[in-house]
Amino acid sequence: MLTPPKYWREIPQRYRLEAAKCAQCGKVFFPPRLICDACKGEEFETVVLPREGKIVSFTEVHTPASNFSDEAPFAVGIIDLGNELTILAQIVDCDPGEVKIGAPMRLEFRKLQKDGESGVLCYGYKAVPAR
Template identity: 45%
Template structure:
């Protein structure tokens, strides 16, 4: 799949932080699912727009990145547990990597994710920053 197609297909999740919630068991998911893994066909899913607030569940500081990300190293990648309960992986920005701790409160920000070549598509999406 080309980057352009992937970008357009994932706009609801990437730009709005939209997932799904099972009305049967109450579990929340990101990205959206069409079937609840707990309830299977008995479950009924609805779209859920997440608040964009959460806490760092786990993290890692990347000191030796791939060539694509070498200009921003060192940087933090974390599993963020959102207020609604879903866990997502994201980069943590606007911080000193040495100051990040598990349990820190974070909030979603909208940033450039990557650029495909000098004249290519620029992809934007969510990242998180420490809550001030």
């Protein structure tokens, strides 16, 4: 479960897909890192990732963590956003059997988790089939 402070710290990434681009070599990190693993640069600019891409690979989850038991079975996939950027996301709004490698996807704003009936609601991105 995401605690409120951890969830709050990740808002720029989960809500707005903010990534860090190394000012020295241009490599993009999502989530952001403090040191570039390519050139050891320590200065980054904020860039926003695109919201559309294609499925590179995926897996079906039939026995999820307890927080996600109502959603099983579901797919989790790697989405290619272009420019050598990939992102891992839950795939929703379709049956796992309909998911295909290469299929166009869009990242939408969705509820990720809820802490029981009285805890905090956590929001972020999930992948849905593009029209």
